[in-house]
Amino acid sequence: MKIIKRDTDYAVRALCLMAKAGEKGKNFSVSEIAGELKIPQPFLRKILQTLNKKNLLRSCKGAGGGFRLSRLPDKIFLVELIEIFQGKMKIIECFLRKKICPNKRDCRLKKKLEEIEKYVVSELSSITIKDLLE
Amino acid sequence: MKIIKRDTDYAVRALCLMAKAGEKGKNFSVSEIAGELKIPQPFLRKILQTLNKKNLLRSCKGAGGGFRLSRLPDKIFLVELIEIFQGKMKIIECFLRKKICPNKRDCRLKKKLEEIEKYVVSELSSITIKDLLE
DNA sequence: ACATAATGATACTAATATGGTATCATTTAT
DNA sequence: ATAAATGATACCATATTAGTATCATTATGT
16 A cells, blocks of 8 residues: 555655756746656646645746745655645544544553654654755 | 545454454354444455455354454454555655665665654554454 | 747546445355 | 355446646746
8 A cells, every 4th residue: 555646756756856956946847847757747737736836836937937946955844745645644533433442532542543643744744855865 | 645444444343343242252244243333234244254364254154154253352453454455554665666866775765764664564563453442 | 019938727537446236156054 | 945144256336546638827039
């Protein structure tokens, strides 16, 4: 079972490319990036538009336009990207949906799952696009 | 994004029911469990058959037959159930698929993701059906 | 002004995974 | 023999994921 979906993956790669080449403020057109990374162009376009809406990129319309990073690579966190494209990770929810566990509040399992989830999120929060470059 | 799928969830609940009621060796028919837990019968049947194939249950055909646990509840691990129905969790794979990361072996990211994955698996391995009962 | 090259918005389609049914064969208790 | 169960397996329905198409808008260069 894969935890990272394709769009998240593509987003990460595109951001890395931009960060790598990144003289400050350089615009990248979708076709430029798609060509380089061999990602289907219109799909990537949708992805970058999403990143733009979420303020991770800034866009410029018109000839010579494109996208550029709106933050430094060390301020773009993996967990953020995952949440944008896949929503928050929920490890817990299902087991507890119909209170399989009789003593609701202080169930050991719930606590343990919450711990795991917190750990994962916090670790993923510590990874940035910059970390992927070096 | 939900990490636990429905069949895993149902499997857990069914096993819990069996463990809870469990005088040693008691058989449960599919319809009995499905009725109790309000799970669609034929779907649950498929799930229990899978558990039987994986030797978590033993089955008995014919009138009065059914399924029973083939292990003590404290020997049935969550992570095992997840892997049966959903395959191994793979956090890493995707980011590294097309070597987004240039220095292949000693990349910090890879190590970190591996760490996270190991932690999650080991923590899930420490949770058993028995833990869900008390 | 106009052609061109880009993104914005959005609707649509294709492929795959998930959730669930149906059915026939086999086994066992009564 | 019959009824009550599982075994095996093929099928169907729905949801999610992956990707395309298209028209509108905006900016640039001539």
